[in-house]
Amino acid sequence: MTEKTTLEVIAPTVEEAIAKGVEQLGVSREMVEVEVLDSGAAGFLGIGSRQARVRLMLNLVSYDQPLAPTPSANGALGDMSVSPAAQPEKVSAVAQPEKGESVLEVAQTVVRELLDKMGVKATVTTHLEKSLAPGEQDLILVEIQGNDLSILIGRRSETLNALQYISSLIVTKQVGHWVNLMIDVQGYRSRRERQLRRLAVKLAEQAISTGRRQVLEPMPANERRIIHLELSNHPQVTTESIGEEPNRKITIFVKK
Amino acid sequence: MKALVEYIASSLVDDPSQVVVKQERSGSKVVLQLRVAKADMGRIIGKNGKVANSIRILLRVAAAREGKQVSLDVIEPK
Numbered sequence: 001m002t003e004k005t006t007l008e009v010i011a012p013t014v015e016e017a018i019a020k021g022v023e024q025l026g027v028s029r030e031m032v033e034v035e036v037l038d039s040g041a042a043g044f045l046g047i048g049s050r051q052a053r054v055r056l057m058l059n060l061v062s063y064d065q066p067l068a069p070t071p072s073a074n075g076a077l078g079d080m081s082v083s084p085a086a087q088p089e090k091v092s093a094v095a096q097p098e099k100g101e102s103v104l105e106v107a108q109t110v111v112r113e114l115l116d117k118m119g120v121k122a123t124v125t126t127h128l129e130k131s132l133a134p135g136e137q138d139l140i141l142v143e144i145q146g147n148d149l150s151i152l153i154g155r156r157s158e159t160l161n162a163l164q165y166i167s168s169l170i171v172t173k174q175v176g177h178w179v180n181l182m183i184d185v186q187g188y189r190s191r192r193e194r195q196l197r198r199l200a201v202k203l204a205e206q207a208i209s210t211g212r213r214q215v216l217e218p219m220p221a222n223e224r225r226i227i228h229l230e231l232s233n234h235p236q237v238t239t240e241s242i243g244e245e246p247n248r249k250i251t252i253f254v255k256k
Numbered sequence: 257m258k259a260l261v262e263y264i265a266s267s268l269v270d271d272p273s274q275v276v277v278k279q280e281r282s283g284s285k286v287v288l289q290l291r292v293a294k295a296d297m298g299r300i301i302g303k304n305g306k307v308a309n310s311i312r313i314l315l316r317v318a319a320a321r322e323g324k325q326v327s328l329d330v331i332e333p334k
Contacts, residue, residue, distance in 0.1 A: 110267070113263055114260070114263070114264070114314065117259045117260035117263055117318065118260055118314060118317045118318045118321070119317075119318050119321035119322070120317065120321070151317055151320065152317065154313070158313060159313055159314070159316075159317060161310075162309075162310035162311075162313035162314055163314060165306070165307075165310045166264055166307070166310050166311065166314060169268055169307065170264070170267040170268060173267060173268060174267070
């Protein structure tokens with residue numbers, strides 16, 4: 001365990017990103033070194049705004065303590081939902097950052113190859129986002145940057161989802177275990193997620209004020225998930241998906 | 257376009273040596289025929305054709321770059 005654990009975090013501001021990262025690592029602020037990769041930009045009316053990106057490096061001195069969670073430590077956190085099968089995998093994933101690094105390299109190579117053969121010129125960067133929920137796989141985030149990449153998103157993000165699906169199949173095959181991989185183009189997914197959350201809240205209010213069921217546009221599964229999650233703890237409304245793929249859509253209605 | 261299908265197919269199958277892609281063109285239309293080992297057919301087609309359809313979507317981008325139209329057939333081995 002000679003390698004440093006690094007974590008890249010994206011949040012609206014630098015301070016929030018640091019706080020989020022420290023929380024994800026489960027350490028105190030003093031135990032990490034912070035490198036600001038992108039301080040973000042406020043933009044105007046949400047146009048041109050960028051999220052802040054920071055990289056956190058865990059100081060080696062305190063390396064062992066937070067990174068080797070014992071079963072009892074997990075128990076102390078009151079987390080009884082961890083399945084026994086998932087637990088060892090999580091521990092090994094945390095204890096071997098170099099393993100995660102090679103998955104990142106594989107992911108980067110695969111996406112680069114695909115783009116190259118599709119005739120798309122773009123830069124590809126990857127980073128690992130540690131999973132917050134124990135027993136859940138870390139997320140491999142692949143970011144594609146370049147000019148005029150709307151062709152990579154497609155209608156209802158169809159192309160982006162196809163690229164993500166094929167990439168994750170190839171990466172999974174090459175590393176020999178399932179990987180949780182997400183591809184984003186020019187921050188499209190994070191922008192879209194904020195948009196969908198706002199839409200969800202707005203339509204929930206409309207459902208309450210009119211008493212009528214609100215039906216949304218058809219959306220791919222990952223986008224429906226964002227809305228379901230956003231409203232899952234809403235006290236007054238329930239969400240439900242209706243119809244068949246690819247025209248499945250969300251409806252929001254007042255709880256009885 | 258051919259290289260894209262070859263890359264994806266060889267990366268997904270257990271037996272890459274049996275991946276064969278043939279390309280036929282008439283004007284701006286290109287037809288690609290993909291053959292893989294029988295045991296690998298499932299990996300290439302996927303549940304409800306999800307893998308094959310995703311390959312077609314990516315092919316469309318490659319074809320658009322060259323100003324062409326493309327279709328992909330996965331040929332069942334005899």
